[in-house]
Amino acid sequence: MAAELQYSPLISDGLVILGAAGIVIPVFHRFRITPVIGFILIGLLVGPFGLGRFVDEFPWLFHMTISDAEALAPFAEFGIILLLFTIGLELSFNRLWSMRRLVFGLGAMELLLIGGLIAAAFAAMGQEWTGALALGFALALSSTAIVLPISGTTTPVGRAALSMLLFEDIAIVPIVFILGALAPYAQAEGMEGLVTTLWQGFAVVVALLVLGRLALPPLFAQAARTKSPELFLAASLLVVIGASLATAAAGLSPIVGALIAGLLIAETEYHGEVEGIIQPFKGLALGVFLITIGMSIDFATIWAQLGNIMLAVTGVLVLKAIVTGVLLRLMGARRSTAAETGLLMASPSETTLIVLTAATAALLIDRETAHFWQIVTAIGLTVTPLLAMLGRAVARRMDPMPPAEDDLGEAKVIIVGAGRVGRLVADMLIVHGIPYVAIDSDGDLIERARRSGYRATFGDAARRNALDRLGIETAPAVILTMDEPVLAQRMTTRLRRLYPELPIIARARDLNHAADLYRAGASHAVPETLESSLQLSEAVLVDLGVPMGPVIASIHEKRDEFREQIRRDGDLAHKPKLRTSVADTG
Template identity: 65%
Template sequence: MALPINSDAFSDALVILGAAGLVIPAFARARVNPVIGFILVGMLVGPAGLGALSGRFPWLYHITISSPHAIEPFAEFGIILLLFSIGLELSFRRLWSMRTDVFGLGAAELVVSAGLIGGALFLLGQEPAGAMGLGLALALSSTALVLPIAGMRSAVGKAAFAMLLFEDLALVPIIFLLGALAPMSADAGWDGLVRTLLIGVATVAGMMVLGRLLLPRLFAQAARTKSPELFLAASLLVVILASVATTAAGLSPIVGALLAGILIAETDYHTEVEAMTAPFRGLALGVFLITVGMSLDLRLIAGSWVPLATAVVGVVIAKTVVTAVLLRLRGATRGLAAEVGLLMASPSETTLIVLAAAAQAQLIQASTASFWQIVTALGLTITPLLARVGSDLSKRAERNVKTELPEASTDTERTVIIGCGRVGRLVAQMLDAHKQPYVAIEADVDAVAHARMRGYNAQYGDIVRPGMLERLQLETAKALVLTMDDPVQLVRITRKVRLMHPALTIVARARDPNHAAELYRAGVTDAVPETLESSLQLSEAVLVDLGVAMGPVIASIHTKRAELRSKIMEMGAVDHEPPIQRRRLSDLAADPVVE
């Protein structure tokens, strides 16, 4: 059945698509954060904005949202897709390695923040059960905003994700806990909590087993058809079925979406799935932010701005202090602790769910819930601003803190290794074996702690931060080794270091011959492409296993390595390669051993 062109749903859809396709690029050109842009659009076209005038000016009907509840399902779907995309970047091995952070740091952050906020509200006259409900609701932080801002690969993103993951897992127990505290609940709430947890565990276990068995076959069949539409349909089907399954079990649909992403991440098709669903995730998240903006009534805010501002500032300060102190106790730097604390300081989209549950359980009055819903919306609105302030404070703190380099930092025999991952650690082992002093600089606090426990000379430092290169005292270093798995940053750092230190030996890890050629143009002394080295090592192993003498094999490998490196350096010395030379680079990457 065709959708009537004058229906509310059709009008709302046009407004949403117009905001995404026209208004947000305009904000981007004006260098306004898209998150703030979506929220401002919601305020402008929502019922409290121009929508309130549609009765007097009928033409506004077509550019305003007449029913804010009509797009709430789209907003929920946006959160589901976001959690699904997060799951695609995880794996069961990575989750297991994060268990201490998730259930240690994450649990401590939620409990302490909720206790501090709830205790303050109790002292201000709120009933104990209501204060607990409000404390738990306001202690939650926004997964939908924090992770897109911080990412998941940075030190800030990793610390935030551990806490956010625990909050997402704790959402359902929190809701059932509030139901158990309801005046009329008796013992039904506790029984329901235990029953739901048991059913939920069984459901998740069943999904894990079925997912590992069925998903590889499902996506293999979709891939064989070479139909992008079928692949996309299969991806969305998995997300929807997983969310429906966890919802039927009494859990949150976001748990199912997260698990679906993790299961697909274990297959060979996760990259394709992530690329397919990215546009839908961004649009759906924008719809959610528009609903946040529509909940803000500027007239109501103007009339109660003092208590609202006080509440927002109080929540932000409490959560910032708790998060920063916990991170400092775990060994994080002051800059990192401040940045993560401010990023996690605002309430969450799930805060609205917990507030509704607390009101339904009669733990708080409806007017109290409405007040804190406005506080939550304001907090979500200022999240990008808090992130910017946190980033600036972090840079300032790191700039003012002297990097604690070892005594060898003033020694000309020192080698500086940037990155203390598997490649950096192996380089450090070889330097140590030949009694060559070194220091490894790593931006991940946990990686630094882990490396130090294993005996590596590792120090914390983010090479991209202003002033960090100067503090490394590269003028006294013998060599610089770049091991990060970030092609763009490798080239940028190489150019900057080469300008500062023309005579310094710079050895860099390259992803492939094309990247190696780019690094040579940037000024590295040597670039080591991973694809070439793995092929050479494979050739060496095959020849030795076939019975060829080790001496001639090693000599031929060295000859081939020098030949290939010479070709890459020759291509890297050309700023604008002609088509024929560019083709030779591609051939070299595809078959580095046999010409």
């Protein structure tokens, strides 16, 4: 048994993948390069066409290679499902509806025009029209799994890419079934299957929308009350896997269900926390997918047909980049945005491989042709990050000053805590027209705050990614209002280390806690005992007939005196330079 465990292919492959992730992500992050390239190169190195071909001669390579590429396919598919789920979390139905012109206008035109042009080129070279259509629409698709992590979804380039990719993800289902309908001996069966899938899929989507709106808010509210990250993760995975299985059972792609699940959760206040919890699993599963792409590249075949393959890759990339860029310009996009998006969307997609497989099964293209274009697709996916870098360079030359719409959103003061103190701070920011967002890990507090009209989101601010998604890098200030002294001090220390110039205003329980917060790096620490004493003094003086002006002046003078004393007690001789001034919160 021990020997079997030691030489288990599953364990060996798992070690290779985890080792690759541990090496690729930090190394590429250090050099500011997307890890997409790294994972694909790892697949090239450890796959059956890399070191894997020498396992018989050198058995010790077994532990450094992936022996069963097909066993990784379910994990790769799971990565794509999680990707679409997180895309749904970022969208929400309101945002998707606002993008309908781009999705069903730009997206439809892009797919139909590029697919039609490539199909016409194949038909002109002698390919049967059915096979030409299959190849045309297969190569017209672009990679959701690679493009969106590079572009994001909030910039003009990201929004344009997202709209086209969403339409392609929707269109993949009818494309696959139409290929079946075009098969030489399955016309009637193919059309009947398409109609059945469409009505069943529509019924499942409607059922998911209704059940999701009714069941998801109480499900995640209960998970939030337990304050258990494990339960939150289990609930998230239950929703995404359940929705994916439901659409798959109806004949649709599982990614459709994952997208719907994300859209439904995006309508709740828990979407940010769900996104943060799912993120590590999505990244690792997508890494597996990218490794499988690299493993499919055979250098021997590439060398044997090098000229034809390079010509095919170049032709596809140039055609798609030009058509996409021209369409975006016709729809009013800036030249820089059109050029960058065109280059980013130029490569084929992981779903191209699905369409090629379906076309081969339907006898529309032969296996040799399918294998050739699979290699072209793998090479295209590999160079996508390089095309993205080229696109950014071209965009900068066209437009050195990026437009204001390229910003990720207005900078907002972040209030940690949505309780009594946090809501009072928010009230004062609202009075002065200062944008803010509050975050709290108590679902009940968030629900009450949102009902009262406050801008609040559920999340654990102690986790770095929770504040990252709120835009902490551009935040004018962070205000810590929670009544948890140890947590406040830890967060102050971490935030000061990561953001040396960030103004941090913290609520302190007493004078000693305020001194601790100043030592940790707080810009201002406001002790509750001090403020209550000053407010009592103010009320007494006013009631005794002292004019309001001198009273306010003396209160401010005494507050400044106490703060200076607390700073000295905190031994904060060298305060970090602040990047902006912050109003006195006393």
